[in-house]
Amino acid sequence: MIAMMMVFTGFAGMLADGGFNTALVQKQGMTDAHVYTVFWITLVSGFLLAAMTFLLGSTLASFYEAPALEPIFKVISVNFILSSFGNVPSALLQKRMAFKKIAAINNWALFVSGTVAVVMALCGAGVWSLVVQSIVSSLVLASLRIWSCRWVPRFIFSPQALREIWGFSGHMFGFLFINYWARNADNLIIGKFFGSTALGFYNRAYALMLLPLTQFNAIINQVMLPALSKIQDDKPLARSLYLKTTGIVSLLASPLMFGLFVVADPFILTVYGEKWGDVAPILQILALVGWMQSLTSSVGLLLQSQGRSDRLFYWWSLFYAMFIVSFFVGVMIGTVYAVAVCYAVANLLYIYPAMSICGRAVDLKAFEIMKAASGPVFAALGMGAVVYA
Numbered sequence: 001m002i003a004m005m006m007v008f009t010g011f012a013g014m015l016a017d018g019g020f021n022t023a024l025v026q027k028q029g030m031t032d033a034h035v036y037t038v039f040w041i042t043l044v045s046g047f048l049l050a051a052m053t054f055l056l057g058s059t060l061a062s063f064y065e066a067p068a069l070e071p072i073f074k075v076i077s078v079n080f081i082l083s084s085f086g087n088v089p090s091a092l093l094q095k096r097m098a099f100k101k102i103a104a105i106n107n108w109a110l111f112v113s114g115t116v117a118v119v120m121a122l123c124g125a126g127v128w129s130l131v132v133q134s135i136v137s138s139l140v141l142a143s144l145r146i147w148s149c150r151w152v153p154r155f156i157f158s159p160q161a162l163r164e165i166w167g168f169s170g171h172m173f174g175f176l177f178i179n180y181w182a183r184n185a186d187n188l189i190i191g192k193f194f195g196s197t198a199l200g201f202y203n204r205a206y207a208l209m210l211l212p213l214t215q216f217n218a219i220i221n222q223v224m225l226p227a228l229s230k231i232q233d234d235k236p237l238a239r240s241l242y243l244k245t246t247g248i249v250s251l252l253a254s255p256l257m258f259g260l261f262v263v264a265d266p267f268i269l270t271v272y273g274e275k276w277g278d279v280a281p282i283l284q285i286l287a288l289v290g291w292m293q294s295l296t297s298s299v300g301l302l303l304q305s306q307g308r309s310d311r312l313f314y315w316w317s318l319f320y321a322m323f324i325v326s327f328f329v330g331v332m333i334g335t336v337y338a339v340a341v342c343y344a345v346a347n348l349l350y351i352y353p354a355m356s357i358c359g360r361a362v363d364l365k366a367f368e369i370m371k372a373a374s375g376p377v378f379a380a381l382g383m384g385a386v387v388y389a
Contacts, residue, residue, distance in 0.1 A: 021091040023169040026229045026304055030095075034165055036156035039088040046084025053077035066196070076131055079138045086142030089149040097226050098148070099219070105144040113137035171309035175300075175316055182320030186343060189327045190336055198336045204276065205283040205340075209290040212256045217297050220249060224298055228305035238362045242302060243372040246295070250373035253294035254380035261287040285340040292347040295373055299358040306361040315357050322346050 020038040024030060053060075057073035093102050113136040120129035181188075186206075191199040224245060231237050260267075261284050268280040303312045326346035330339030355366035 020165065020169045021087050022172050022225070022304065023165045024088070024091040025095045025225050026168060026307065028229070028232075031161065032154075033156060033158040033161040035088060035092070036154055037158050037161045038091075038165065039153050040155070040157050041162070042087045043084045046080045046082075050077040050080040053080065063192075072127070072131055076134060079135055082135070082138040082142050086138075086145040088153075089145035089151055090141075092149050092151060093145065094222055095226050097223070099223060101148045102222065103219070105141060105148060108144060109137045109140040112140050168307055168309050171313040172304070174313040175309060178313075178317055178320045182323045185324045186327050186339060189331060190339060193331050194336055201276070201278050202282055202336050202340070204272075205279045205286050208279075208283055209257075209260065209286040212260075213253060213290055213294055213297075216252050217249070217294065220245060221298055221301065224301050225304060228301055232305050232307070235362045238302075238305070239364050239368075242298075242362065242364065243368065245298065246369055246372040247376070249294055249298065251376040253291060254373075254376045255383055257287045257291035257294065258380045258383065260284075260290075281337055282340050285337070285344050289340070289344050289347050292344070292351055295369075296351055296354050299354050299369070302358040302361045302364070308361055311357065311361075315353075319350055319354065322349065 020041060024035065024038055054074050054077040057070045057077075060073050061067055061069035090102075113133045116136050117129045117133035120132055125132070187199060187203065190202050224242075227241065228238055231241070264283040264287065265280040268276055268283065272279065300312055300316075303309065323343065323346050326342040327339055330336075330342040333339075333342070352366050355369045359366055359369060
């Protein structure tokens with residue numbers, strides 16, 4: 001049920017951001033007027049989305065034919081208000097490259113919310129322990145971000161500042177919109193056509209694939225955007241920084257993903273038991289997806305750092321349409337495994353054009369990006385072959 005709900009609540013959270021926070025990180029010559037204007041826009045958006053989610057709770061629950069989701073939607077709507085208070089402070093910390101503070105804040109939020117969830121689960125709260133965990137996490141994140149940033153909002157709203165930042169954030173919002181639905185369409189489609197049990201298997205496999213990737217991909221992306229934005233006029237330096245980062249990402253991700261592919265079956269049976277056995281073959285395919293996504297997860301930053309969110313929006317509209325079509329092809333084949341396989345094929349077709357289009361922003365060729373990642377890939381393939389044998 002939580003997986004179903006998060007498709008819609010995650011989208012609403014993306015709407016609250018609207019691409020403005022990314023614009024704050026990317027923009028050179030940012031003033032207080034830009035910061036305060038974005039804060040009030042995101043805050044108002046948060047309240048509006050909270051009200052919409054609360055009022056549409058029954059409609060959203062009806063979509064999944066799961067009445068039990070209605071009260072969950074209504075309660076978790078408060079998340080949008082809490083998150084909106086912390087969005088701008090988060091962008092300011094990222095722009096200042098205060099990554100130690102960001103990591104500490106995230107760890108504290110995970111620890112506090114996780115502790116609350118465990119205690120509630122032990123007390124028999126069931127699914128509500130996860131709902132409260134999400135709310136507590138948003139509260140802790142917003143509070144610590146504001147405190148760490150030493151920033152206090154003031155009622156300043158500048159139409160001129162809004163116009164200046166909208167040129168980037170408008171296209172960025174469009175990209176975030178299509179990116180979100182393309183990334184979550186699999187959950188939406190599987191939940192609708194195959195039901196909650198099948199979605200549970202798929203979601204478990206996807207979560208296991210994402211777990212190691214998110215530990216370093218999110219951090220690297222947080223570092224890369226402000227770093228590339230600061231040197232946006234020095235393309236040779238930007239190329240060098242990006243290629244070095246690509247090599248590091250490949251070094252971390254390739255052995256993890258190929259290793260996960262090899263040990264998926266014994267891992268699932270040992271950790272989760274035979275009743276979760278259907279997760280293993282799905283996990284193997286998604287591990288390959290994870291490897292491919294690790295190579296392309298940061299290419300969009302090249303366009304963002306150069307202020308070309310327009311290219312990001314227009315090209316990725318085509319790419320994500322391909323992803324969504326792949327999900328429906330899997331549905332027509334008739335199994336969740338087929339959905340995963342079709343998704344993997346779409347990701348394979350996506351790698352070269354994505355690297356090529358983004359690389360042009362700093363005069364970088366797709367082949368150069370692939371070459372930077374190739375060493376760890378071949379080493380990881382050898383490791384996987386030895387373990388499998």
